[in-house]
Structures are given as structure tokens and as C-alpha cells.
Amino acid sequence: MRHKDAEQRITLDFERDELPVTLHEWLNNEDSRLAYYFQLGRGYYILTIDFCELSLRENPCSARYIVSAAINKNGSKHIPHIIRDISIPDIFSCERTNELIDFLQIVSALHHRLPSH
Numbered sequence: 001m002r003h004k005d006a007e008q009r010i011t012l013d014f015e016r017d018e019l020p021v022t023l024h025e026w027l028n029n030e031d032s033r034l035a036y037y038f039q040l041g042r043g044y045y046i047l048t049i050d051f052c053e054l055s056l057r058e059n060p061c062s063a064r065y066i067v068s069a070a071i072n073k074n075g076s077k078h079i080p081h082i083i084r085d086i087s088i089p090d091i092f093s094c095e096r097t098n099e100l101i102d103f104l105q106i107v108s109a110l111h112h113r114l115p116s117h
Helices: 003-009 097-113
Strands: 034-040 043-049 065-072 082-084 092-094
Touching: 034 097, 043 082, 065 097, 092 097
Parallel strands: none
Antiparallel strands: 034 043, 043 065, 065 082, 065 092
């Protein structure tokens, strides 16, 4: 199932403006989950969203929300080619929307406090 099919069947359970990051559709997603990428500073990340109901997930052991490290393969800011960084384990996973929002608020606040290079 491609991203558009998943988008019609998987609910976000939050408004995008509730997040301290801007989500962009991640077009490299090949499975039934929704996936978006976002950027914090020079770093890229992928947010994967699965069905709320465990019985509908391809892998019922997988968390509803997963944040993974990513890289911009072509280096372009205007038309990035984002791929999952498989050398790094998933950064965060949870079932509840409020936990995802809290995590993103914390990492975003920490990022803004770090000196830029």
C-alpha cells in the first residue's frame, strides 16, 4: 500500500500545527504506514505513523509512532532526497499521541538551545 492509501486509512490523531516541527510527506515509504520527514537544524528525521488498532498493523509489535534518523542523500535543501539512516536505531517510539508531541517539543527546545555551527 502506498502513502496515499495509508493517508486515507490512518488517522493522525493530532493537528500538524500542534507539533513544533514541520512535517513533509516522505515519498520513499513503501509500506502501509504513513511517513513524514522533518528537519531540526541540519538533521533530518522520519516520523512513521501506524494504525491505532494493533490488529490492522502489518507488525502488531511495532509502535504506532516511530521517529528515525534520516539523511538527505542529495544534499539539496530545495528538493531533498530523504532516506532512513539504517546505521542508527530508531530514536523514539510510542503508542500515545501526547507522548509523541511531548518528545518532539523537548527535542525541538533542546535543539534551539544548542549553539549553531
